[in-house]
Amino acid sequence: MDLKAVLQRFDGRSRLLVHALHSGAAGASNAQTIFNKQRRSDPDFTLIPFLETLCQQEACVSEDALVVKPLVCLFSEGFKRNLLCFLHLIHPGLPKDRVLHLLECLTQDDMENQWACALIKQLQRDIEGTRKGTILTSNCTGKLKSLCERFRNADAEGRWAACFEELEAEGKETNVPSQKKRKSDNMDPDGDAQEDHQSKRVKMDFWPCDEEERLTEEEEPKMRTSQLEQSDASVSQARSDVLGSLKNLPDHMKAAVPVIKELLDTESAWDESSVSALKVLHECDPNEVEVLCSMLGLSESSEQSLPQFCSCLLELSPDLSHSTACAVITHLLLAKILALTEPASRCLVTAVMSLCTRYPRPTCQALIEPVLQKGQTGSAQAELLCRLVVDCLEPHHRLLVFRTILGVSWDEGVLSVIHALLDSKLELSEEDFSLFTNQLCSQSPHFSKSMKFAKMLLSVLTKYQSHVNPACHHTLSSCLSFNETFLKKSLQAALKRISL
Structure with missing residues (x-):
């Protein structure tokens, strides 16, 4: 397809959107930015001409035959995917009939990208306000049914219960002792009884056994007190187990812990070798990240060490995964911000803003949302959150924060954050x-x-x-x-x- 020739079908403003939607993975975000600027400069601006042009019939050659297709079908798969993502972002402000007509035009083409097909179906459901049917393909539906059949059979290889065996083993450390006793008493050494034992586990955990039913009124308070004391001891033991699980880490991860910890404790200059030590975060699974953050004592690290530590984090390539970034931000910053009683120090502000700029979504999830949800938004916290909203977050991330605020209790600090969000002209x-x-x-x-x-x-x-x-x-x-x-x-x- 000759893009220059096709662009002649659009007016000047629509051409900017077409170019934006052709700009790779960020096409939808770029198009939304252009659209918002166009609407600010002209409140009466509408996308109707753009949508109508995409639906115009265009002659083209398909399999050595001349056929007529909607113009939108002649664009690349990347353009169509970006267009659908763009429409998902802005469709509430568009005429429903025009958007639905465009979706009908897209369905006339044999789209190979299953994600694009799912986006079309989901957008149709959102516009029509219905949840009938499914957006899953027949192939996906078949695979899900196969998985369900496997999980239903507890004896089958790869059964669902096996996914939780490790979690169950960890959970036993924090269970009330009386529950542990009942589970151990009912454990059948014969492997054939395993499925029956698993199916009855929930009932055993929530219903008292005959011996407990025979407890007298005098014995019950003593039993509850004993259970609470032993439960507290189990929780303390579980924490010790987490901190002691360093021995289960691979050797190269163990070697990185003292190197990073020494740099944090001494506040010495960080160099290239310091960045190399942090590369271990790329190799950690979620459990290992938690262990490393606990062993490093990130929550207790001094604020003076934060700027250098965050600078090294930002030099890592590739970027941290979403889950790893969330864990690091939680351990490193959340407790410090919740404890603020006066404006944040320059070091803390620098660290928070640098991580928020590079990792905005993890910051929203691991830092901003917990602060708002804990109901501890004092003036110091509110001032810092307002700076993040204004200086670090993109419009779609501000919208995430706004939606979080709708579900929390309000105080004067939260009002300041809302005002900052409204001043940023939320879409x-x-x-x-x-x-x-x-x-x-x-x-x-x-x-x-x-x-x-x-x-x-x-x-x-x-x-x-x-x-x-x-x-x-x-x-x-x-x-x-x-x-x-x-x-x-x-x-x-x-x-x-x-x-x-």
Whole structure:
């Protein structure tokens, strides 16, 4: 396909989107950025001409025959995949009939990429608001049925229970002693009884045996006290086992621990050999990463050592996996941020921002979300989170943080983070904005005299007018009725200016 010739079918703005969707794996994100800029410069900008052009019939040669296909079918598989991802991001603001017509055009082509087929089906389900049928292919469905049959048979090789044998062995260390006794008493040394034992395990764990039922009222409190004391001892033993599991690590991982620990403790200069020592993180599975982080004492490391340590982490190539990055960020930073009672030090801020810039999604998952969910968002935590939102996170990561906030309890610190998110001009779907206004209404009685809450409402009414539908207008009106600040008249005037 001659891209230059095809581009002549599009107007100037649409050509920018076509180029963006051709830009490799980041095509969908690039197209969304361009689309947002176009809409900011022209609020009346619409993608209807772009969608209509993609659906135009175009003559082409297929298997030595001249056929007519929708223009979108002539593009590469990468372009189609990026286009579908782009539509998933922005479709709530587009005419449903135009998007569905484009999807029908795409289905006329024999798409080899199964992910693209699944994206088409999922987008159709989202637009039509239905969950009928499945997005799985017949081949995938068959494989899933085969797996289910294997897992159903406990005696089959590769059975489902085998996946949890190691976890069960670890779990026994923290079980209440009376439960351990019952399990050991019911263990059948004969291998043929294993399946029967597994099927009854849940019942044995939750239902008392005859001996326990015969406990008198005087014995029961003593039994519960003894169980609690022994359970605490088991938890302490389990922690010791985790720290002592260094001996189970491969030799090269053991050798890296004292090298890294010495550099952390002495705060000496990090060099190329220090980066080489950290490369061991690439070879760790999730359990080994936890052991290494515990042995290194990352949560107790000094803040002065953080910038150098993070610099070495950022020099690693390739980047850390998602799970490894989450574990390192949790151990290294979470406790320090939760413990803040005054503004974060320069060293801590530098470390957090550097890791957030390189690993934004792990930072959202392992740091920002836990801080918000623990309900400990004081002024120091809020100030740091606001800096991350403004300076480090991309729009889609800010949206993740926003959705997390909708599910946590609010305080003055959380209000500051919300205000920072709103000032960043979030691309909210109709559903997100509706949930947000409902949350505003439920929280408004608790913040009737809060200036932060009032300023946040004013930001909503001035910067997100296009999102306000009749239902949201009514909800916001109810919300303003609780406000007791001097901004109430300004809020009411801003609400009246919104035309429905």
